[in-house]
Amino acid sequence: GKLSVFFSEHRNDFFGVRPVAVAGGKGLAADGAPCWGHGQGSRLTGAPLSSAGPNLKEWLREQFCDHPLEHCEDTRLHDAAYVGDLQTLRSLLQEESYRSRINEKSVWCCGWLPCTPLRIAATAGHGDCVDFLIRNGAEVDLVDVKGQTALYVAVVNGHLESAQILLEAGADPNGSRHHRSTPVYHTSRVGRADILQALIRYGADVDVNHHLTPDTRPPFSRRLTSLVVCPLYISAAYHNLQCFKLLLQAGANPDFNCDGPVDTQGFCRGSPGCVMDAVLRHGCEAAFVSLLVEFGANLSLVTWESLGPESRGRRKVDPEALQVFKEARKMPGLRGRLLDLPVRRTSENRLPPVRLLDGK
Numbered sequence: 001g002k003l004s005v006f007f008s009e010h011r012n013d014f015f016g017v018r019p020v021a022v023a024g025g026k027g028l029a030a031d032g033a034p035c036w037g038h039g040q041g042s043r044l045t046g047a048p049l050s051s052a053g054p055n056l057k058e059w060l061r062e063q064f065c066d067h068p069l070e071h072c073e074d075t076r077l078h079d080a081a082y083v084g085d086l087q088t089l090r091s092l093l094q095e096e097s098y099r100s101r102i103n104e105k106s107v108w109c110c111g112w113l114p115c116t117p118l119r120i121a122a123t124a125g126h127g128d129c130v131d132f133l134i135r136n137g138a139e140v141d142l143v144d145v146k147g148q149t150a151l152y153v154a155v156v157n158g159h160l161e162s163a164q165i166l167l168e169a170g171a172d173p174n175g176s177r178h179h180r181s182t183p184v185y186h187t188s189r190v191g192r193a194d195i196l197q198a199l200i201r202y203g204a205d206v207d208v209n210h211h212l213t214p215d216t217r218p219p220f221s222r223r224l225t226s227l228v229v230c231p232l233y234i235s236a237a238y239h240n241l242q243c244f245k246l247l248l249q250a251g252a253n254p255d256f257n258c259d260g261p262v263d264t265q266g267f268c269r270g271s272p273g274c275v276m277d278a279v280l281r282h283g284c285e286a287a288f289v290s291l292l293v294e295f296g297a298n299l300s301l302v303t304w305e306s307l308g309p310e311s312r313g314r315r316k317v318d319p320e321a322l323q324v325f326k327e328a329r330k331m332p333g334l335r336g337r338l339l340d341l342p343v344r345r346t347s348e349n350r351l352p353p354v355r356l357l358d359g360k
Contacts, residue, residue, distance in 0.1 A: 075106055076088070076092060077089070077092050077093075077098055077101060077102070077104075077106075077117050078106050078116075078117050078120055080092065080117075080129075081117035081118070081120040081121040081124075081126070081129055081133065082120050082121075082124060083124075084121070084124060084126035084128070084129055085129075086126075086128050086129050086132060089117075089129060089132055089133070090132070093136050099136065099137065102116075102117065102118075102133065102136060102137050102138050103116050103118075103137070103138060103139050103142060104116065104117075105142075105144065105145075113144060113145060113146075114144065114145055115144040115145075116138065116139075116142055116144075116150075117129075117133055117138065118130065118133045118134065118138040118139075118140070118142070118150045119142070119144055119148070119149075119150045119153060121133060121150075121162070122150040122151070122153050122154040122159065122162045122166065123150075123153040123154070123157055124157075124159075125154065125157060125158075125159035125161070125162050126162070127159070127161040127162045127165055130150070130154075130162045130165050130166065131165050134165070134166075134169045140166055140169050140170055140171040141171055141172050141176070143176045143178055143179070146179065147176050147177075147178030147179035147180075148175070148176070148179055149171065149172065149175050149176050149179075150166055150171065151163060151166045151167065151171040151172070151173070151175060151183060152175040152176070152179065152181075152182075152183055152186075154166060155183040155186055155187060155192075155195055155199075156186055158190075158192060158195070160192075160194055160195050160198065163183075163195055163198060163199075164198055167198060167199070167201075167202040173199045173202045173203055173204035173205075174204055174205050174209075182204075182205075182231075183195075183199050183204065184196065184199055184200075184204050184205065184206060184231050184247075185229070185231050185234060187199065187243065188231040188232070188234050188235040188238075188240060188243045188244075188247065189234045189235070189238055189240075190238075190240075191235075191238060191240035191242070191243055192243075193240070193242040193243050193246060196243050196246055196247075197246060200246060200250045205259075206231060206247045206250045206251060206252040206257075207230075207251075207252055207253050207257055207258055207259040208229055208230050208231075208257055208258045208259070208260075209258075209259055209260065226267065226268065226271065227256070227257070227267075227271070227272055227274075227275065227278055228271075230256070230257035230258065230275070231243075231247055231252070231257060232244060232247050232248070232252050232254075232257040232275050233257060233272070233275060233278050235247065236275065236278055236279045236282055236284050236288055237278065237282050239282070239284060239285075241285070241287055241288065244288060244291065245291055248291055248292075248294075248295045254275060254276075254292050254295045254296055254297040254298075255274050255275060255276070255297055255298050255301060256274060256275065257275055273301055273302070273303070274297070274298070274301040274302065275292060275297065276289070276292050276297050276298075276299065276301065276302050276325070277301065277302045279292065279321070280302065280317050280318075280321060280322060280325065281317070283316055283317060283318050283321075284318060284321060285318055285320070285321060286318065286320040286321040286323075286324045288321065289321045289324045289325050289328075290324055293324070293325075293328045299325065299328060299329045300329075302325070
C-alpha cells in the first residue's frame with residue numbers, strides 16, 4: 001500500500017547512516033562520532049568486524065537481532081516508524097508478536113544500522129509515533145551501535161517536539177556515555193537555544209563531566225586537556241550568544257566549563273587557556289565578554305601575550321570586546337556586579353571552583 005510505496009522510494013534516505021572515512025580501521029562519522037572499520041571490532045559487543053566477511057548484513061543480524069533471522073525479515077514495525085505511519089503502528093502493536101519486539105534493534109533499510117522503532121521515529125521527527133511507541137513499552141534510553149540514544153538523534157536532527165516527548169518520558173538529557181558527543185554539546189554548536197533550554201529544564205549537565213564510572217566511589221576522573229569538548233567553547237566558536245548565555249545561567253563554570261580537574265599544562269600549544277581566552281580569540285562580540293565577567297570568570301587566566309599579533313585565532317579580536325575585557329580587568333570590583341541577573345544561580349547551587357593541576 002501507501003507505506004510500502006513510500007518506503008521503497010525513500011529507503012536510501014535513512015537518517016542514521018553517516019559516511020565514514022576510515023584510516024587504519026578507525027574513523028569519524030559525519031556527525032563527529034567515532035566509528036570503527038574492519039579489524040577493530042564492534043565498539044559495543046567487542047566482536048571482531050573481520051569475522052563479518054563480505055556479508056555484513058548477515059553478521060549484523062547475528063550480533064544484534066535477539067530473534068530468529070526470519071523475524072528480522074519482517075520490518076513492518078520499523079518501516080512504519082520510519083515514515084511516520086501511526087495507523088500501521090497501532091494495528092501492528094495490537095498483536096503480541098509485535099509488542100514483544102518493540103525494542104528490537106532490527107537490521108533494516110539500506111544502511112543496515114541496527115536500531116529500534118523509537119530511535120527511527122525520533123530521527124525522523126515523528127512526534128506522534130514517538131509518543132505512541134513510548135506509551136506501548138518502548139525503552140527511551142536504548143542505544144544504537146554508535147551509542148546514540150533516541151533523544152540524541154532527535155536533537156541532532158532538530159526535532160524539538162520529539163525531544164520534549166522523550167524528556168518528559170524520562171530520557172537521560174545527557175545522552176549515553178557510550179557516545180562521544182552529548183545533546184547539550186550539539187545544540188550549543190548549532191545554536192538551537194530552544195532545544196538547549198528544554199535539555200537544561202530536565203537537568204542536563206552544562207559542564208563537561210569526565211566521571212566515567214559514576215557508580216564507583218570515588219569516581220574515576222580524567223583530566224580536561226582541551227576546551228574543544230566544552231559546550232561553552234563551542235557555542236562561542238560558532239558565535240551562538242543565546243546558547244552561551246543559557247549555559248552560564250544554568251551554572252556552567254565560566255573558566256573551563258568542567259566539573260573535574262583541569263590540566264592546563266596539557267593544553268595544546270597556542271590553544272585557548274580558558275573560556276574567556278577562547279571568546280577573545282574567536283572574535284566574539286563584547287556581549288560574550290560581558291557575560292563571562294558577570295558570571296565571575298577569572299580574568300587573570302588570560303595572558304596578555306595571547307592577545308597580541310602573534311595570536312593564531314581564526315578571527316581577529318573584536319576591539320569592543322577587548323576593551324570590555326581590559327576595563328573589567330582594571331577594576332576587579334566590577335566583576336560579578338555588572339548585572340545581578342535574577343536567573344543566576346545562588347552561591348550554594350553553583351559548582352565549586354575548578355581545581356587546576358598546575359597549582360594555580
